[in-house]
Amino acid sequence: VGELQAALGDAERQRELQEAEGRALRQELKDVRDGQRILEKKGSAALKDLKRQLQLERRRADRLQERLQELLAPTRARTGQPGTGVPWRIGGGGGGFQAL
Numbered sequence: 001v002g003e004l005q006a007a008l009g010d011a012e013r014q015r016e017l018q019e020a021e022g023r024a025l026r027q028e029l030k031d032v033r034d035g036q037r038i039l040e041k042k043g044s045a046a047l048k049d050l051k052r053q054l055q056l057e058r059r060r061a062d063r064l065q066e067r068l069q070e071l072l073a074p075t076r077a078r079t080g081q082p083g084t085g086v087p088w089r090i091g092g093g094g095g096g097f098q099a100l
Helices: 002-079
Strands: 088-090 097-099
C-alpha cells in the first residue's frame, strides 16, 4: 500500500510538471505569434511608407523634368539645336549648317 501511494504521488508530481511545461509552451507559442503579427504590421507599414515616398519622388522627378523642358525649350529655339523644331539647312553661303 505504501509503495502504491508513493507511486501515485510520483505520478501526480509528474503530471503537474507536464501540465506546467504545457502551459509554458502554449504561452511561448502565443508570444511568438504575437511577435510575428507585430513584425508583419511593422513591415506592412514600412512598405506602405516606402510606396508613398516612391510616389512622391516620382511626382517630384516629373515636375523637375517638366521644368527642365521649359527651361531648355527657349534655349534650343534661340540656338537652333536639332530636335527643337528649328529647321536646318546644310551648305549655304559659308558652308556648314544654318538655321532657317
